[in-house]
């Protein structure tokens with residue numbers, strides 16, 4: 196809660212000469228047109244799980260951030276441990292170049308990440324860390340590394356990737372090239388995106404059987420066999436495809452991917468940028484299956500949402516091969532690589548994760564989401580409700596009216612950012628049971644208010660369950 200002006204959902208003030216209008220005149224927002232009509236709210240303050248928003252009409256709303264600022268703010272806003280880490284590092288130095296220099300925050304962070312990374316008996320986990328500025332950049336680095344690895348192993352023709360329909364891996368070019376070729380951005384950049392190979396989406400977790408998983412794996416295996424001479428790696432979001440549709444699939448599929456990759460000399464890349472650090476109920480989504488990737492990307496929650504930072508981790512075998520290859524180095528090195536401020540906050544964030552409390556938090560939030568969202572299934576407009584870990588999804592039959600649902604949810608004290616036909620949430624781990632109740636009630640109410648009247652004309656053909 197906000198101590199002073201935050202109490203109470205709405206307060207009318209004289210409208211200041213519009214920050215929102217000034218924004219609209221000068222700024223781009225994610226996946227948005229440069230438009231005078233862009234719906235926007237100003238964030239005036241943030242604390243714990245709550246944001247204080249101010250609308251264009253001057254009205255203030257205190258809302259729970261049901262999005263954790265896109266999966267990142269897992270420990271809440273103005274977390275005292277993260278604040279202290281940032282302040283201490285500011286007092287030391289906030290940035291130095293990473294070429295030829297090093298510092299304690301980066302070294303400690305690399306050691307922490309390696310200690311956490313998936314590993315299995317006889318299969319050492321990732322041991323070498325490249326610190327990148329954002330999730331997309333870490334994916335770029337992972338893809339480069341895979342190609343360099345194959346070249347170093349004497350297979351320079353292996354320059355393509357096997358990825359999944361429904362996948363999302365970021366907005367930079369190589370990352371876009373492994374996103375879903377239809378729903379991603381391939382069609383906007385036909386001359387620039389490399390032709391990669393796409394396997395179907397794995398079967399949905401809620402309805403999959405060992406047989407459907409095997410049938411899917413057989414298709415993947417066929418594609419891998421047909422293209423192995425030109426493939427460097429398989430790239431997937433393990434267990435949960437996020438921005439491509441919030442699609443949860445069985446963990447057994449990861450073991451099948453591991454087998455296919457090994458059979459054809461492909462590296463296995465897990466993009467854990469959204470799923471990492473507990474979100475799906477295990478520390479990494481790979482841990483649901485005990486599968487160890489050769490390369491792994493993390494980001495988003497890495498700094499608890501304080502600063503932009505991501506990391507690409509790879510096995511010692513991959514690192515050694517690339518370092519001994521013709522180039523003699525991994526060919527990437529951004530200006531803000533290993534930014535000390537971001538690394539210091541990441542260390543504080545991972546320090547909280549290391550206490551292990553996240554497991555009970557994610558379980559509590561997940562139970563609250565499953566319970567609270569179940570009633571959405573009674574709505575005609577709703578096709579399916581699903582949860583995994585601390586992620587909850589209401590899938591509608593039709594595209595969400597994003598503006599109307601967002602505004603309705605705000606009236607119910609909840610910030611959501613729907614897309615396509617999905618109204619979804621991944622609350623901060625520090626959300627209480629009451630917070631989760633408010634989130635789910637707000638989501639269900641917003642869908643009911645905006646979409647139920649429109650849905651009454653349709654005959655429901657609902658399939659689905661809370662899983």
Ligand code: PLP
Nearest residue numbers: 329330331363364365437468469
């Ligand atoms: N990979 C996955 C699975 C993601 O969900 C995202 C972002 O949503 C990215 C990569 C890209 O990360 P960033 O937005 O930090 O570049």
